[in-house]
Amino acid sequence: MGADVMDAGVIDRYVSDLGARLQGSKKQVRDLLTEARDSLTDATEAHLDRGLDETEAQQRAVEEFGPVREIANEYQAELAVAYGTRTLVWLAIVLPLMHMTWEYGRMLFIGPWQDFGTMPPPWYLFVAKANDLTSGIASGVALVALILGRVLARRLDTKLLAKIGAGVALAAVGAVLLGNVSIILATAHVDASRLLQSLPMSIASLITWIVIVRLGLLARRSLSCATIVA
Missing domain, CATH: 1.20.140 (Butyryl-CoA Dehydrogenase, subunit A; domain 3)
Incomplete structure (x- = not known):
């Protein structure tokens, strides 16, 4: 599945919400968000391989990653x-x-x-x-x-x-x-x-x-x- 599709939907909203909560060096914020997106994308792909559809896979990846407020705090x-x-x-x-x-x-x-x-x-x-x-x-x-x-x-x-x-x-x-x-x-x-x-x-x-x-x-x-x- 293409990266443009994988980045959309649940993951995209999660990363946007996460980025809105962060303050600091723009480069470091961007790096952390990229890291989070990559982790979520990898987890989504794993769930897709297990038979979940795209939305369910992304939702499961986000749930496993953690609540956005908790991750933003870390x-x-x-x-x-x-x-x-x-x-x-x-x-x-x-x-x-x-x-x-x-x-x-x-x-x-x-x-x-x-x-x-x-x-x-x-x-x-x-x-x-x-x-x-x-x-x-x-x-x-x-x-x-x-x-x-x-x-x-x-x-x-x-x-x-x-x-x-x-x-x-x-x-x-x-x-x-x-x-x-x-x-x-x-x-x-x-x-x-x-x-x-x-x-x-x-x-x-x-x-x-x-x-x-x-x-x-x-x-x-x-x-x-x-x-x-x-």
Whole structure:
């Protein structure tokens, strides 16, 4: 029987319903749906060989595969872990690179934060130092989460693992965002003229914020994928 006939009817409705319930990477969703369709098609062919008609064979294959809500929940957990892992990898790599690039540009085009003509207050130096450490700490936390995720993958429930990964990613991005906002507000309070940077550093600042926002969206999407898992 042709593949176009085999894919129609009960199987087609099941796969469409399954796909409508999934969130995550489009490619991974497509791969999972293809895998499900192939499994259902193989099962249908087996039932056809046993003498069932096409509709009955497809219905039997779908029943054996499992309720669409249950399968969607299992697939969504896999998608959430994959999306969270991707986000943590980006955090572990991009944050230190972004910070090193910014620091190099700042020293080249602006100079030390402490160079205000007069010694800035101790609280400002504390904020500046904390902001310098934030990206490194957030990157390190993301890396540790990736390693622990690998180690605990067989021990922890996939759904819990997805939620933990997403939570760590969101917290890391939040810390970086807070650090950047804090140093901007502190600098504006101590010497607002320092916010008027050279063109190269203005471009670098814009790129930095674009990266932070992008990472934040990835982290938020990871949490969304994880929290729809029942």
